[in-house]
Every structure is written in C-alpha cells, then in structure tokens.
Amino acid sequence: MSTPLIRARNLTRVYQLGGGDVHALAGVDVDIEKGEYVAVMGASGSGKSTFMNLLGALDRPSSGSLVVDGSSLGERTPDQLAAFRNQSVGFVFQQFNLLARTTALDNVSLPLIYRGWSASKRKKRAEACLEMVGLADRMDHHPSQLSGGQQQRVAIARALAGEPSILLADEPTGALDSQTSTDVMGIIDQLNESDITIILVTHEEDVGAHAKRRLLFRDGLIVEDQR
Amino acid sequence: MNIMAALPVALTALRVNALRSFLAILGVIIGVAAVIATVSLAQGAADAVEESIASLGANALNIRAGSNQRGPRRGGAGSGEPFSSDDVDALRTQLPIVVAASGTLQSNVTAVVDGVNWPTQILGAHPDYVEVRDWVIADGRLFTPQENQRSARVALLGQTVVDELFPSGGAIGSSIRLQNQPFEVIGILGERGQGSFGQDQDDIVLAPIATVRDRVTGFRRAGVRDPVQTVWIEIASGEDMTNAVAEVEDFLRIRRGIEPGAEDNFSVRNFAEFIRAFNETENILGLMLAAAGLITLFVGGIGIMNVMLVSVTERTREIGLRLAIGARRSDIRNQFLIESVVLCSVGGAIGLALGVGVSLSAERLGPLVGANDLAVSVDPAIALIAIGASAAVGVLFGFYPALQASRLDPIEALRHE
Numbered sequence A: 001m002s003t004p005l006i007r008a009r010n011l012t013r014v015y016q017l018g019g020g021d022v023h024a025l026a027g028v029d030v031d032i033e034k035g036e037y038v039a040v041m042g043a044s045g046s047g048k049s050t051f052m053n054l055l056g057a058l059d060r061p062s063s064g065s066l067v068v069d070g071s072s073l074g075e076r077t078p079d080q081l082a083a084f085r086n087q088s089v090g091f092v093f094q095q096f097n098l099l100a101r102t103t104a105l106d107n108v109s110l111p112l113i114y115r116g117w118s119a120s121k122r123k124k125r126a127e128a129c130l131e132m133v134g135l136a137d138r139m140d141h142h143p144s145q146l147s148g149g150q151q152q153r154v155a156i157a158r159a160l161a162g163e164p165s166i167l168l169a170d171e172p173t174g175a176l177d178s179q180t181s182t183d184v185m186g187i188i189d190q191l192n193e194s195d196i197t198i199i200l201v202t203h204e205e206d207v208g209a210h211a212k213r214r215l216l217f218r219d220g221l222i223v224e225d226q227r
Numbered sequence B: 001m002n003i004m005a006a007l008p009v010a011l012t013a014l015r016v017n018a019l020r021s022f023l024a025i026l027g028v029i030i031g032v033a034a035v036i037a038t039v040s041l042a043q044g045a046a047d048a049v050e051e052s053i054a055s056l057g058a059n060a061l062n063i064r065a066g067s068n069q070r071g072p073r074r075g076g077a078g079s080g081e082p083f084s085s086d087d088v089d090a091l092r093t094q095l096p097i098v099v100a101a102s103g104t105l106q107s108n109v110t111a112v113v114d115g116v117n118w119p120t121q122i123l124g125a126h127p128d129y130v131e132v133r134d135w136v137i138a139d140g141r142l143f144t145p146q147e148n149q150r151s152a153r154v155a156l157l158g159q160t161v162v163d164e165l166f167p168s169g170g171a172i173g174s175s176i177r178l179q180n181q182p183f184e185v186i187g188i189l190g191e192r193g194q195g196s197f198g199q200d201q202d203d204i205v206l207a208p209i210a211t212v213r214d215r216v217t218g219f220r221r222a223g224v225r226d227p228v229q230t231v232w233i234e235i236a237s238g239e240d241m242t243n244a245v246a247e248v249e250d251f252l253r254i255r256r257g258i259e260p261g262a263e264d265n266f267s268v269r270n271f272a273e274f275i276r277a278f279n280e281t282e283n284i285l286g287l288m289l290a291a292a293g294l295i296t297l298f299v300g301g302i303g304i305m306n307v308m309l310v311s312v313t314e315r316t317r318e319i320g321l322r323l324a325i326g327a328r329r330s331d332i333r334n335q336f337l338i339e340s341v342v343l344c345s346v347g348g349a350i351g352l353a354l355g356v357g358v359s360l361s362a363e364r365l366g367p368l369v370g371a372n373d374l375a376v377s378v379d380p381a382i383a384l385i386a387i388g389a390s391a392a393v394g395v396l397f398g399f400y401p402a403l404q405a406s407r408l409d410p411i412e413a414l415r416h417e
C-alpha cells in the first residue's frame, strides 16, 4: 500500500491562555488518500478550523506529525511552506477574502504573482479558472459588484489557479443562501471528479452529504470516521 | 514577486488613499524643495562670485601705496609714497612670477563729441593692463608702449561711452575731446556689464597712463618720477597666490628700503580671496538652510512611517490572504517597502519641481523686491541626489512598517476586522 496523501499522527494544537491551556486539537490520527472528498463536521469549537489551518500550513502543530505529499510539514522552511501554500493547496474561506477594488481576474491571478509568472501567462490561467466556475462574463467586475455566490466562485477560481492537488474549504457555504450553496457545491463536486482532493468544513448536513467521507470532530478529536 | 508585479499594487494602494498619501509626503516635498531651492540659490551666488572674481582678471594682484594696517596710522615719513612707472617695470622685468604689470591713474573726465557732453571716468594704464584684468578689445586696437611713452592722445572707449557719444557708430578713428583736448578713438572695449556693486563697468575711457598723467590729471608727487595710483600685476598661472603675495611683498620692501621688522607702507591684495572670504558667510548660511531642509526631509520620513503603519494595519486581512495563497514573508516586506519608496520618490519629484520653481521665481522676482542679482543655478546632479535621498528615506522609514507587515500571523491576520 502506498503512503496516503495526508497522514496525521497524534496531531495536537494547544493554545496557551491566561486561564489555562486550550487543547484545540488533542491528538488527531487520520489518513486521507489522493482524490478523496472529505467533510469535516462537528460542533462549534471542536477544532475543525484548527485542523484545516494545520493542513494548509497556515499554522504549526504543537506536537505530532503531519506528512503531506510524502514529506513532513514540520521539517520545511518558511519559504518552502509558502511554496506549499502556493502550489499544493488551495484555500477557500467562509468570508471569501477577495481584495476589494481589484477585479475578479486580478483576484484570481494573485497566487500566480508569487510564482513569478508573467502578466500574460497569469491572465490566461485566471481566465480559464473563471470560466471553469462559470464567471467568464464577470472577469472585470469588482467584488462589490458581485453576489455572494459569485464572490465565492471567484474565491474558488483563485484557489484553483495554482492547480493544487488539495482544496481546503472552511465553511465555503457558510455565508450563502441554500440556492447559491447548491451552485457552489456543484462546482466543488466537479473538482473532485477531476481528481482534486477535497476537504471541506461544514455545519450543514446536506452540504456534508456531498462528501464521500465524513470526519466528526468533538473536543479536538475525531470521534467518527464514516465512509 | 518581482518589482514589475509589485509596482502596480503599490500605485493602486497609493491612489486609493490619494489625499492621505499626499499629506504623508508633504514633509518630503517640503524638505526636498527646501534643499533644492537653497542649494540652487547658494550655487547661483557662488557662480556669481566666481564670475566677479573672473572679471578681476585671473591671478591678478593689486598693489597700493599706504599702510595695510587698520587702526591708528603708524607709518613714518615717506609712508604713502606712491609707486612709480619704474616700480611697475621692475616688477615685470625682475620678478619671474610676474607675467604682466601695469600702473593705473583714474580720474573723472567729461567726454565731448560734437557738443554732446558725457561725464565719465578715464583710466590711464600701461598696455599690460588689459592682459592683467583680462579685458577684451572688441574693436580697433590697443595703444602701444611707444604711444604711452610719448603721451599720445589716443583712447579706447567702453561700450556705454560709445552708445552715448556715437549712437550711430563710426567711433573708431573719430576725434573725441577729453579735458578739452582732442583724442583719437583707436578702439572699443569689450562689454563687461555690471560690477559686483552694481556699477556700470562699461562707462569708461582707457588711455595710456603717461597721457593721462601729463594731459588729464597732472598727478605729481615730489621725489617720485612718473607716479601711479595703483599697480596691477598678473602672476604666472600655476603659482600659489599666497606665496606670490609674499614674494611681491619682499621684493617691494627691499625696493622701498623698509628695515626688517618695520611696517610695510604698501599693501598687496588678492581681490579674488577678498571676494571669496566675503562670500564665505553667505555659503555657510546656505549650508545651514540646506541642512534644515535635510532635517525636514527626515521629519517627513516620520510622516511616511506613520502612514505606512496605518496602511499595514488597514490591510491586515489582505496581508493574511497573501500569506495564505503563497506569499513569502520577504514578498510582503518588499511590497510595502516598494510602496514606501514609490511614495517618497513621488514626494521627491514633486519637491524637486517645487524647489526648481521656487528658485526660478526667486531669480525672476528677486529684483522686484529689491534683492539685487539673485542668480540661480540648478545642478542636475542635485536633482538626482534629491530623488535618491527621498527614495533612501522611503527605504529607511518604510522598513519598520514593512517588517511589521511581513511578521503578521496569517490566521490572526485573516481574522482581523
């Protein structure tokens, strides 16, 4: 058996606060294979976002090991981690986090700037990504001129721009109504079909139902792993 | 992220907050403008000084009889005894460092042509004079030593005199009456314009010194044959002027029989030094003003730092996002550094334009408010230095905010409201 795309072993993240330590993650063990479609669920404060941030190398674990793509994230230099965020993962946030006063096209091409791509090459790739999410006719729009669902699609296009093998989405539909949620989930389903590994956090059962595997978090631990 | 990608980001950020950006660079603008204006004015003044020094004649020394001492006169009998044409000849022929020498006699005179009177100055000199003072003969010729010897009634006219007495030309070869005697006009002096004190240097008639002595002033001193009022000598180029002054002094002390230890009864002056020393204070003032401008520039840097810190705080989420999608910390740092440098350079450029504008209008308006001769010289090197200095201020004061930005924690930054 080959090594999985993601392997977490006894992964912990402890926040030291005045009143005592908060064990946001209390020892998570999980393997995720390439091409899986995983929903991370659980009550508020159970550690879902903390887990996602570790997977996306936005944060470092307090202890335990996290191996992605065959090498441990803990052993990489800050610049290597930046390259990892730029090339191996794509992040989608609940709040979209698009740059205001910047066109959809420029928002999508932003990650490619940090690869040193030329402007024309960036533009071509960004256009292709916007087409993929059905926004070919909105390239020059600013975020304020787009609906919530459209903004989240721009954010997904941005996550795709770097052709990541893993898409990390923390409550991507949390700020959307049910109709636009369905649109966005449709796009994410498609991405999984094209063999991108999807890990998404959600509170909503019907969103979680899109995934083929569900990890249930409670108090910093995975208490259920349903396939 | 390379500069080509960072530049548009920086410009957009600055444009979005145009008013704030402008206020932030105000200090830089004023600092650069002040430095440019003061340095240009000081340079203009220095150029004017050099010009007036050049108008004295290069390496020219002026020698006068009389004590050099200030305060109570201590000179004994014979002090103040004028120099003579023999002294002039001796200086020229016996001192190797002297390449030309001339005595002068100057007097007021009224020039008359066809009943038109023009009160002017007549300067009697040896033929060497034009060489010593670097005067130019614009037309005609100089008088010869022989003409001097026989007190020939020949004269060269300054441009003003020509304009007044020969408005329709034809001066050369004409006759002009000076002190009721007919003189032949043999040449016209090159135009020299205003002197250091605003006097008209072209309102003059030049004639052989013997002619002026014998026929105009009648300058006589008991016991001195062919006396002169002052002596001008030119020192060979390349000689040290301070040594030359000492050598001339020694020569004249012996010639005038002054005992060792006794006071000189004459003075040798290097007017170029005189003018330079006089303007030294002006230069120091200019330097102090330029220093004040530089300080303003640095205080302006604090304004830049302030606005950059505000900008980093405002854009915390943006920084978090950039980190999340793969920006290295150095990319974030460079982005804000470039922004700060662009901001300061824009300030520098505006300040440069303002400074040049102020300098040129000072030159234009100076005479209207009574400031005479306000020359301005804008040095292109200074312009480059000004822009460079503003960019350096941008790096210096932008570094701390940029470092702050690059050290943000991506998760906290993304959560920032």
Ligand SMILES: Nc1ncnc2c1ncn2[C@@H]1O[C@H](COP(=O)(O)OP(=O)(O)OP(=O)(O)O)[C@@H](O)[C@H]1O
Pocket: A015, A017, A022, A023, A024, A042, A043, A044, A045, A046, A047, A048, A049, A050, A051
């Ligand atoms: N920066 C922090 N400092 C201290 N405690 C933190 C910090 N971030 C998270 N926590 C704590 O860690 C625990 C897990 O937080 P996390 O954000 O992972 O929860 P979550 O499952 O994503 O919740 P939600 O569904 O509300 O987003 C919580 O108890 C939270 O209070």
Ligand SMILES: [Mg+2]
Pocket: A048, A049, A050, A170
């Ligand atoms: Mg969360």
